Amino acid sequence: MVHQPDSATPDAKFPDGFLWGTATAAHQIEGGNFNNDWWAWEHDPGSGCAEPSGDACDSLHRWPEDVALVSVMGLGAYRFSLEWSRIEPAEGEFSIAALDHYRRICAACHDRGITPVVTFHHFTTPTWLSVRGGWEAADAPDTFARFVSRSVAHLGDLIGWACTINELNVIGVMGYTVGSSPPGVKGDLGRHLAVNESMVRAHRLAVSALRSGPGDFPVGLTLSMDELVAEPGGEDVREAALEILEDRFLRATEGDDFVGVQCYSRMHFGPEGQAPNDPEVPTTQMGYEYWPQAVEHCARRAAAVTGLPVLVTENGIATDDDAQRIAYLTEALRGVRRCLDDGVDIRGYFVWSLLDNFEWSLGYRPKFGLHRVDPETFARHPKPSASWFGAVARSNGLPGS
Numbered sequence: 001m002v003h004q005p006d007s008a009t010p011d012a013k014f015p016d017g018f019l020w021g022t023a024t025a026a027h028q029i030e031g032g033n034f035n036n037d038w039w040a041w042e043h044d045p046g047s048g049c050a051e052p053s054g055d056a057c058d059s060l061h062r063w064p065e066d067v068a069l070v071s072v073m074g075l076g077a078y079r080f081s082l083e084w085s086r087i088e089p090a091e092g093e094f095s096i097a098a099l100d101h102y103r104r105i106c107a108a109c110h111d112r113g114i115t116p117v118v119t120f121h122h123f124t125t126p127t128w129l130s131v132r133g134g135w136e137a138a139d140a141p142d143t144f145a146r147f148v149s150r151s152v153a154h155l156g157d158l159i160g161w162a163c164t165i166n167e168l169n170v171i172g173v174m175g176y177t178v179g180s181s182p183p184g185v186k187g188d189l190g191r192h193l194a195v196n197e198s199m200v201r202a203h204r205l206a207v208s209a210l211r212s213g214p215g216d217f218p219v220g221l222t223l224s225m226d227e228l229v230a231e232p233g234g235e236d237v238r239e240a241a242l243e244i245l246e247d248r249f250l251r252a253t254e255g256d257d258f259v260g261v262q263c264y265s266r267m268h269f270g271p272e273g274q275a276p277n278d279p280e281v282p283t284t285q286m287g288y289e290y291w292p293q294a295v296e297h298c299a300r301r302a303a304a305v306t307g308l309p310v311l312v313t314e315n316g317i318a319t320d321d322d323a324q325r326i327a328y329l330t331e332a333l334r335g336v337r338r339c340l341d342d343g344v345d346i347r348g349y350f351v352w353s354l355l356d357n358f359e360w361s362l363g364y365r366p367k368f369g370l371h372r373v374d375p376e377t378f379a380r381h382p383k384p385s386a387s388w389f390g391a392v393a394r395s396n397g398l399p400g401s
Helices: 037-042 059-073 096-111 140-158 168-178 189-212 233-251 294-306 322-341 384-395
Strands: 019-025 077-081 115-119 161-166 220-228 258-270 273-275 311-313 346-352 370-371 379-383
Touching: 019 059, 019 115, 019 384, 037 140, 059 370, 059 379, 059 384, 077 161, 077 168, 077 294, 077 346, 077 384, 096 140, 096 379, 140 189, 161 370, 168 189, 189 220, 189 233, 189 346, 189 379, 220 233, 220 294, 220 311, 233 294, 258 346, 273 379, 294 311, 294 322, 311 322, 322 346, 322 384, 379 384
Parallel strands: 019 077, 019 346, 077 115, 115 161, 161 220, 220 258, 258 311, 311 346
Antiparallel strands: 258 273, 370 379
16 A cells, blocks of 8 residues: 555646756765775674675766666756765875766766766765774864865866765764664764764865865755654654754754755654654555655755755655655655745755665665666666656656646
């Protein structure tokens, strides 16, 4: 069963210039990123990771195919990330070859009429920084800003939009409260909050670094957001969760050009903390509720709190049922259209993900991609959702609009 809201939208066309795109992350698709904290974590038998990333989708070598897939779909934008540990493999030592690699990806996007949306940190931190504390190191924000400065100096003239840090609110949650990401600490709210402050400082320094380099492009962060629901007695817990998980970071966007919203579902909170999912709502391969309405909720909230334009930098569903993917994306986009009808300034929408890829501690089981990837040949195979989403982008509207 797929839950469908009753409300419909009369006008499903989107504004001229609306940015249609898809997204990836370096560690999830490149393969062989052995010089970062996640590679070490994947290979730690005690980490609980399902499997290591290995060769991933071999996008380190096959990135021209990936850019071509974006072009074939008729999308106007491709969001991808730089792998810090390739660009700065040892502290203070920068690889011109790695910088040239990412510059070539940006150039290839421009050659095909695609706007490159570049993320400077997507969950992975170089080993040399992680061994001295990672984001808990006092100089981590400044060290990150130095990397951003060096990178933007090399390719800033080709950047279309820049995202400083992907889901900077998740790094503290997963690394210091849940314990499913490096460094694998569980239940330490003090360290979690300290890392949150480090991430905020890193973002602000990165914004300054990006604006000081070549190029002229919008700069912002991307935030993981959910529709947070208070069950009876859980109102105060929900408010506290909103502050720790979202509001601290939404306030940190002051002076930015946009806020990137990444949402997939909703979460419930009761008097004791996070509460179970609604048993009447189906779940995805991630264990999330099937709740495409979250996009509308989160986009409205981000815009209201920050006053900034919104870019939906990630939305999608982990499922083997591609018809369900199309249904989910359709309903999510109806919500985006309702936001636009009400005057919410949403500039674009990116599907996660271009490819089935490495989904962090869950390995390769969750299938988010618009394309299937053969694990042995690395051949890309478009799913029906790829052609469907391409048709949406080309028509700048949902079918029937």
